[in-house]
Structures are given as C-alpha cells and as structure tokens.
Amino acid sequence: MDISGITGIDIRPDEPATVPKGNSKLGKEDFMTLLLKQLSYQDPLDPMDSAEFTTQLTQFSSLEELANMRQTLEDVLAFQQSMQNAAVTNLIGKSVKVSGDTTQLEGSASLDFELMSNATVAEATIFDAGGRSVATVSLGALPKGEQTHTWNGTDEDGTHLPDGTYTFSVTAQDISGNPVAVQTSSMGTVAGISFQDNITYLMLEDGRKVHLNEIRTVEERRI
Structure with a gap:
C-alpha cells in the first residue's frame, strides 16, 4: 500500500533519501527510512514538534494497517478462487x-x-x-x-x-x-x-x- 503527500520531512540535501526510480509514491519502507533520516538529523536544541511527530507516526500506523488489510483481502480472494476451482470439478x-x-x-x-x-x-x-x-x-x-x-x-x-x-x-x-x-x-x-x-x-x-x-x-x- 502506497501513500503520497507526506509533509514535514526535512532531509539534508547532501544525503537525500530517494524513492526508487519509476515510483512517485512512498511505500511503508520508504516512509520509515525518511522518518529515521529526519530523526537522525534533528537539532537537539530544536527538536521536531511533538504534534508533527505524532502525526507522522499515526500516518505510518495507518499505512501498516492498510497494507495488512490488503494482504488479508488478497488471501481471502485466493482462497475463494481455489474453493471454486475445487467445487467446479464436480461438474465433470x-x-x-x-x-x-x-x-x-x-x-x-x-x-x-x-x-x-x-x-x-x-x-x-x-x-x-x-x-x-x-x-x-x-x-x-x-x-x-x-x-x-x-x-x-x-x-x-x-x-x-x-x-x-x-x-x-x-x-x-x-x-x-x-x-x-x-x-x-x-x-x-x-x-x-x-x-x-x-x-x-x-x-x-x-x-x-x-x-x-x-x-x-x-x-x-x-x-
């Protein structure tokens, strides 16, 4: 599951975290990479706003839940297809x-x-x-x-x-x-x-x- 439009991520220009070529959206692994990069470059005297950080964690949590839901739906559909294939053989x-x-x-x-x-x-x-x-x-x-x-x-x-x-x-x-x-x-x-x-x-x-x-x-x- 992909998300786009993540805001508030400040990556140093000399060490950019890039999204794989040909992919204009962020997956959950990309999101976590960017978040960790952002944390590693924080100024201890001027840390990220707690509300902003909480928002980003919430976005990541939602992304993870949606990805798990998609996988569950795909598993259910695959199971239904296999059951139909097995049942239809009774028509022979x-x-x-x-x-x-x-x-x-x-x-x-x-x-x-x-x-x-x-x-x-x-x-x-x-x-x-x-x-x-x-x-x-x-x-x-x-x-x-x-x-x-x-x-x-x-x-x-x-x-x-x-x-x-x-x-x-x-x-x-x-x-x-x-x-x-x-x-x-x-x-x-x-x-x-x-x-x-x-x-x-x-x-x-x-x-x-x-x-x-x-x-x-x-x-x-x-x-």
Whole structure:
C-alpha cells in the first residue's frame, strides 16, 4: 500500500533519501527510512514538534494497517478462487444447459428453449453445419417457460440425417399473432475444466468451451 503527500520531512540535501526510480509514491519502507533520516538529523536544541511527530507516526500506523488489510483481502480472494476451482470439478460428467443454439444429433436430438409468454403456435427449424435448413418441426401451442422437445433426426423427406452437431431456431406467436420472444439453449456433457487467466471454463464433450456464467441448469448426464 502506497501513500503520497507526506509533509514535514526535512532531509539534508547532501544525503537525500530517494524513492526508487519509476515510483512517485512512498511505500511503508520508504516512509520509515525518511522518518529515521529526519530523526537522525534533528537539532537537539530544536527538536521536531511533538504534534508533527505524532502525526507522522499515526500516518505510518495507518499505512501498516492498510497494507495488512490488503494482504488479508488478497488471501481471502485466493482462497475463494481455489474453493471454486475445487467445487467446479464436480461438474465433470454432468449435463449442463447453456445459452446457445446448438444440438447434438445421436439418433435423436434435444431442442431446449424458453418462451417469454404463452404461444398458440411454435415451430423449430433445424440447420446443418453449412447453415442450410434441413428440417422443420411443428411444436404446436406452448405455455410460457422452459421447453424441451425431441427432434427425431429426420429431414423434410423423412430421411434420417447423419449424427453430428446441428443448430436450430424457434419462432412462436401469441393469440393475437404477435411474435413471442424465445431464448434457445443447448445441452452438453462436461468433459473437463479449463482455468485460463483466473477464469474458469467448462470443456464440453462436443468441443465447446463455455464460461460458468453461461450455465442455466445442471443435471445428471442425459442418456
């Protein structure tokens, strides 16, 4: 912890106490050095004013307390980070729902989304890796809230598509024909954890890397 603006320090010009180059503020070691220098050059017949000396000692005491407080806070934050890192490893092998529009086809695929209000009609469109529409799924009338529907993996002609990663979108309308807001999400299984620059990421089996803030739900692995 640094302080600046210390006053009342009278150092002889022939033996200056300097602050390290590149540092325009005083640390507690610099402060003590200057204070000791000042005491060593006092005139016994004209000593430093006691009130001024007390003020400087008080400043040093406050500086020491602030430095100790900062170290304590840093220790607490480091402990919290280590506890989070240890706890998040329990997610390995679990299924997590994260914000996104991807779905993994393995015979069938899950379409997860949330409707912000009731819908009288809803429809999901499936896209392949090239962004081409390959299937449309009628979802009918749906209530407000979280929704999970299963796509059987077939295209418009009823042909079963190869397993892999697909994306999807959902459109919906209310009873008045107005569009209903939809937030899509996707499921994934946590295969590992990555710690990068003090940020924790989940590594999913399909290769995605997601931030902890993107997790919406956690559940046992879907079969």
